[in-house]
Amino acid sequence: MIKELHEKLISGETTSTKLTEEYFGKIEKKDKDIQAYLTLTKDLALEQARAVDEKIKKGEAVDILAGLPCAIKDNMCIAGVRTTAASKILDNYIAPYDATAIRKLKEKKAVFLGKTNLDEFAMGSSTENSAYQITRNPNDLERVPGGSSGGSAAAVAGDEAVWALGSDTGGSIRQPASFCGIVGLKPTYGRVSRHGLLAMASSLDQIGPLAKTVEDAAIVLSRIIGEDGKDATVASEFGKKYEDYLTGDISKIKIGVPKEYMADGMDEKVKEKFQEAVDKFKKMGAEVREISLPHSKYSLAAYYLIMPSEVSSNLARFDGIKYGFRADDQKDSDFDGIARNLFETYLDTRKYGLGKEVKRRIFLGTYALSAGYYDAYYLKAQKVRALIKKDFEETLEEVDFIFSPTTPETAFKIGEKTEDPLRMYLSDVFTISANLSGVPAISFPIGKINEEDGKELPIGGQLMGKWFDEEGILNAAHAFEIN
Amino acid sequence: MILSKDEVKNIASLARIGIEDKEIEDYQKNLSEILDYFKELEGLDTNSIEPIGHITGRSDVSRKDERGEVARKEREDILNNAPERKDNYVKVKSVL
Numbered sequence: 150m151i152k153e154l155h156e157k158l159i160s161g162e163t164t165s166t167k168l169t170e171e172y173f174g175k176i177e178k179k180d181k182d183i184q185a186y187l188t189l190t191k192d193l194a195l196e197q198a199r200a201v202d203e204k205i206k207k208g209e210a211v212d213i214l215a216g217l218p219c220a221i222k223d224n225m226c227i228a229g230v231r232t233t234a235a236s237k238i239l240d241n242y243i244a245p246y247d248a249t250a251i252r253k254l255k256e257k258k259a260v261f262l263g264k265t266n267l268d269e270f271a272m273g274s275s276t277e278n279s280a281y282q283i284t285r286n287p288n289d290l291e292r293v294p295g296g297s298s299g300g301s302a303a304a305v306a307g308d309e310a311v312w313a314l315g316s317d318t319g320g321s322i323r324q325p326a327s328f329c330g331i332v333g334l335k336p337t338y339g340r341v342s343r344h345g346l347l348a349m350a351s352s353l354d355q356i357g358p359l360a361k362t363v364e365d366a367a368i369v370l371s372r373i374i375g376e377d378g379k380d381a382t383v384a385s386e387f388g389k390k391y392e393d394y395l396t397g398d399i400s401k402i403k404i405g406v407p408k409e410y411m412a413d414g415m416d417e418k419v420k421e422k423f424q425e426a427v428d429k430f431k432k433m434g435a436e437v438r439e440i441s442l443p444h445s446k447y448s449l450a451a452y453y454l455i456m457p458s459e460v461s462s463n464l465a466r467f468d469g470i471k472y473g474f475r476a477d478d479q480k481d482s483d484f485d486g487i488a489r490n491l492f493e494t495y496l497d498t499r500k501y502g503l504g505k506e507v508k509r510r511i512f513l514g515t516y517a518l519s520a521g522y523y524d525a526y527y528l529k530a531q532k533v534r535a536l537i538k539k540d541f542e543e544t545l546e547e548v549d550f551i552f553s554p555t556t557p558e559t560a561f562k563i564g565e566k567t568e569d570p571l572r573m574y575l576s577d578v579f580t581i582s583a584n585l586s587g588v589p590a591i592s593f594p595i596g597k598i599n600e601e602d603g604k605e606l607p608i609g610g611q612l613m614g615k616w617f618d619e620e621g622i623l624n625a626a627h628a629f630e631i632n
Numbered sequence: 633m634i635l636s637k638d639e640v641k642n643i644a645s646l647a648r649i650g651i652e653d654k655e656i657e658d659y660q661k662n663l664s665e666i667l668d669y670f671k672e673l674e675g676l677d678t679n680s681i682e683p684i685g686h687i688t689g690r691s692d693v694s695r696k697d698e699r700g701e702v703a704r705k706e707r708e709d710i711l712n713n714a715p716e717r718k719d720n721y722v723k724v725k726s727v728l
Contacts, residue, residue: 229709245709338687352687381693382686450672461647468648470724472713491725492648500650508649509662512640515647516663529673531683536676538684571665587687616688 151365154311155213158205165198165205165216169260172218176262176309182290184282185304187223188231189263194218197260204258214372215258220310222301223264224271225356226345227251230261234347235279236269238502239473248345249380250314250356250373257372262310265300269504270464271321271349273297274576277567278506285563286329289604292560295325295576301359302329312360312369316346318353319452320555320580323592323611326359327555330594330607332626333359334366335580336374337384337617338587344379350459353452353584363593363627367391370619384617394620395627399433402625404612405440405548410579416558418598419608423554426595426610426629430552433632435625440548442540445582447533452581453574454517454530461514464507469498476501509570534585541586545615550625553579555592555609559600579611589619593626634664 157163173191180186201216221227224234226244228251233239247255254261268278276284276299284299286292287307294303298315302325305313315322317335326333334357341356348354358369368391375386406427411420431437469475476497503511517526544551556576566573583590592609600606610629614622635643640659644651651659685691702710707720716723 242713243709245706245713339690378695382688382690384688384690444676447673447676450670453666454670454673465648469715471722473715475715491727493650494725495648496650499648503649508647509659511647511649512643512659512663513666516635516639516643516667519643519646526670528683529678532678532681533673533676534684535681536678538687570662571669 150311150361151213151217151368154217158201158216165201165260166195168216169194169198169218169262172262172310179307179309182285183287183303183307183309184284185265185300185307185309186220186263187233187235187266187281187300190227190230190261193230194260194262197258201258201260212257212372213368214254216260217311218260218262219254220262220265220301220304220313221251222267222298222313222315224267224316224347225251225314227261227264230264232264232347233281234270235267235281236503236507237280237474238467238498242473244345246345249342249377251345253373265298265304265313267300268297269507270347271297271316271318272460272506272510274320274324274573275561275566276300276325277563278504280504283563286560288330288606289560292562292606293328295328295560297321298333298359299325302326302331302333305329305359305361306331312358312365314356314373315359316349316354316356317584318349319456319584320577322357322359323555323580323590323609324576326592327607327609328560330597331359331361332363332366332591332593333357334370334591334619334623335583335589336370336619337589338584339382339384340589340617340619341373342375342377342380342383344377348463350456351463352459353456363591363623363630364392364395366591367395367623367627389620391620391623395624397624397628397631399430399435399625399628402435402550403548404430404435404437404550404552404625405544406437406552407442407445408439409442409445410553414557414575414578415554419554419558422596422598422608423610427552429629429632433628437552438548440544440551442544442551442582444533444536444540448537448582448585449574449578451530451533451537452577452585453513454526455534455585457510457514458517458527459514461511461518464503464511467499467502468495469502474498474502506570537582538586541582541588545588549614550622551613553611555579555611559598559606559608583613588613588616589622590614591622591626593630595629633668635660635667
């Protein structure tokens, strides 16, 4: 889709200004139902569009992303634009600088339509945990778009943006991509700088693209990678263009299907659809075999220890002093502490500024890291993480990619799981291992499933690959898509 | 395992989050349920395992120890985000 639109801009068939206005028109029409956007940046977008149009008019070369309107998850900073992370505690926060991914996109002259909804601070699997609004799945407005990048996924699936950026800590790009019927990629940990991404769990977070096609995701990824001197975990890159690796040939590759993922809990129809996808890969010449990731049954428990621990530490900065919301009412707390005045500012600011799920995770992390529990919880989980990584190292010697459904079920109904956090957490069961082990993973549509209520809902397949082999999983997903 | 009311209060205090009495029971239930789920890890022998540091093994990344420049506008933007400022300072409530 990006390539075609780029050609239209270059040939003069349309202009970036026209295209941008068209998208704002679509947003105006559709977003009152879908509710993907939290903030629209119309002035910025039209200014960016005009600049691209002028360049093209002068005959200057522009990047393939130039002038194309995109959406940004509202946990990434765009200088001068409100950045809330869907939390009341950042209701009035205006980002003073650009995230590295944003700066790189600005250099390529991308056009920013606005900031999209998410679960508060990216904590959730349904985008129902936003302090502002519930985003709906464009395929069925009664269902969730998945989360936490649900706004970005819904914006792309609902034609309210050409492509979008999301962030993925345990599946937050891939699970909504699966639920909405689009492509979502979580790069290898360290592929994209996290500078300017509001931190959730620093050892797991990665920024990545959501797009209509695998090629589009490849194009976007190529333009946001690389070192910036601001995130010490970022690996160097050498101007790689992932779109150049999409040969569509997968005749010699080996794909492993983890037997542990096929066990109980998976929807029968998802299983069937997945089997069809496996057969298709075989027909295209790939070798598919069963593999084992013996420690995968521990991954959810390890994840739900490591993530909240890092959350509790990262979110300590939201205290009503440096930025964001501050509670002035200090009458409600019954804690006795030193420096009562300041202490109560903290208590009340965080009490009223943070949502229920965020507090739950901060409490869990605080408990897991508190004196006497560190060894039993956090340290143990980091050891289990080492075992999970070893599973991947050994398996990825044997096969090129690991293939599974992205999610054990299709999009669920709004409100269905909000009262049961543990059940909600199970939505991430196939996606979190890629974050724990750091490998890249892509979700792409493998078909649609007829639900009992007559609705047709998309489901995604997930390919995980070797560390820094984004080109491999992109090419395999691309081959699937075009065949 | 059930967390006691006092334990929940203590966690909330450590986390600097005010809670109301009527919320405590809810957190007791939710948190205990999730903590029970972690029991799954107990059966796994990890005595000889080194915990993960950085997942792709990068280490000792450093930059030159030099002063960075912040543009006047950026400094203003940062200060303007503070709930209370006085001149070029962020104002904090009295500590003592």
